[in-house]
Amino acid sequence: MKIAIVGSGGREHALGWKLSQSPGCTGLYFLPGNGGTSQLGTNIPVKVNEISRLVETIRDLGIGLVVIGPEEPLVLGLADELRKKGIPAVGPDSWCSQLEGSKSFAKAFMQRHQIPTAGYRIFYHQDRQELERFLHASAYPLVMKADGLAAGKGVIIPTSYEEASEAVRLYFDNRQFGSAGTTLVIEEFMAGEEATLFVLTDGIRWKLLPVAQDHKRIGDGDTGKNTGGMGAYAPAPVVDDHLLKQIEQTIVKPTIEGLASEGHPYNGILYVGLMITPEGPKVVEYNVRFGDPECQVEMMLVESDLLPVMTGIANFSLPDQIQIKPGYASVVVAAAAGYPDEYEKGNRIRFDGADSDHRVIFHAGTQLSDNGVVTSGGRVLNSCAYGPTLEESLKAAYDHLKTVSFEGMHFRHDIGKKGLNRLI
Structure with missing residues (x-):
């Protein structure tokens, strides 16, 4: 095929x-x-x-x-x-x-189907006076989200009224997120630890992949600006088997069945961004495709032939079993100088190692040129590795990253640290 x-x-x-x-x-x-x-x-x-x-x-x-x-x-x-x-x-x-394309659509859907998520309000560009009153009366921190697609960078978490007012200027006046930010979703802040669940579904049946944990901030210790993702690992120990069953019953099942009941069976990959709160798991966001770089670790953990799985999703005949490798997979993202702001392009990439079944350099922002492979995006390469333990998987990913280099290359040094701390 x-x-x-x-x-x-x-x-x-x-x-x-x-x-x-x-x-x-x-x-x-x-x-x-x-x-x-x-x-x-x-x-x-x-x-x-x-x-x-x-x-x-x-x-x-x-x-x-x-x-x-x-x-x-x-x-x-x-x-x-x-x-x-x-x-x-x-x-x-x-x-x-629209579950991903419009935050307000997703929140309304969750409300209709009693899916646990943060409380929220929606404000439009013309609602400035009402928005000002709301911000004055609010407890902080708040979570502010551009309604539309913003490449994973449309979220601001103000900790005071002053910061919230500045954020409103970025969304509405400076149009920092373009048309995506002309409608603003403001949510209550959820304390807890984030995780990502990928659901493979043909619209009727579903299978869960290992829970992953992404690292959105550019800097070590989750500091600096938001990015598309600087690294990931799976399975994430923040979600145990008991909690996963709860997530499946309270979030996955009503989501898949809710979409079908509204006349739109979902066949594809559903990304459920989770916050594990003291009150239980809640939905932070939906995405309607694999995350990047989380997909890379999931592909390393799936043992089954992927083609029958994908054709099953497309043809409403998801296979009964998907085999998952025991062990862990990790990925570390190498970014271009300047990312996530204006970044350099056209720098030649040097490759000094060879991939194996358990260690792979996946390309992202690269392209072929007369000078070989050069940088063309902010997130340039992904070093992905499998190991029997999380520690071994992370070490292998960082070791394999040493086989590539380009001018201005930078990456986080603490991918998987939360998971390692939980496993101690």
């Missing part, structure tokens, strides 16, 4: 790496791909938001399965358009994709 993977990040490289191992895979196409995916298949230069071109290209290639990596094409209706052409796709329709 010919498989198309839409996207250009480390997530898409990892999906391609895993799918390429399937005996049923006869060809891989990445739209548009990156400097690493070209080693697994064919890169096709088409933007992920060019829906008509994507559908036309995929149809002309005779693709048997499409796996959609990023959120933007899902929100724009790529899965809908592919299904209209009879092309199986892994990814929810545009209605379900």
Whole structure:
């Protein structure tokens, strides 16, 4: 079967790496791909938001399965358009994709289906006076979120009225998040520890992958600005088997069944961002695709052939069993100088090591040039490794990271520290 993977990040490289191992895979196409995916298949230069071109290209290639990596094409209706052409796709329709595309849509959905989450208020650009009164009367900290897609960077957590007022200026006046920030969702602050659960579902049945933990801040000790993610590991010990069953019953089940009851069965990957609070697990956010870099560790832990799993999702026939490797997987992200602000591009990347089954460099912001592989994005490379223990997995990921280098390369040195502390 010919498989198309839409996207250009480390997530898409990892999906391609895993799918390429399937005996049923006869060809891989990445739209548009990156400097690493070209080693697994064919890169096709088409933007992920060019829906008509994507559908036309995929149809002309005779693709048997499409796996959609990023959120933007899902929100724009790529899965809908592919299904209209009879092309199986892994990814929810545009209605379900509003769970990520609109924070206010997601909060209203959770409210309708009694899914535990933080209390919230919604404010529009024209509601400034009402918003000012609300901010004056509020207890801090608060959580402020741009309603639309903001590449994982649309959240500000003010600890005072003054900080909240400055945040409002960034959202509404400076338009720092563009049209995504013209509607503002303000939530109560939830104290606890975050974790991420990935649900594979055909809209009726579902399977849970190991709980992961991401590291969003740029600096060690969770300091500095938010990023798309600087590292991850799984399984995360913050969620034990008992708690996972509770999450499945109180969050996963009502989410999948709620979407189906509203006429939109969800077939794809559902990302449930969780806060483990003293009152129990609550939803921080939904995403409608694999996280990046969490996908990379999940791909290293899935032992089953991924192709039947993905075709099962697309065709409403999810397999009964998905085998997960015992042990742990970790990933460390190497970023370009300046990231998450303006960052350097075009720096040549040096590779001094070789990948193995348990140690892989996944490419993200890279591209091929006459000068070899060069940096082209903020998050450049992902060093991913498997190990029988979390400590061994992390050590292997950091050791393998030493085999790559480029000017200005930086990374966090404390990925997995929370997990290690819990396991002591």
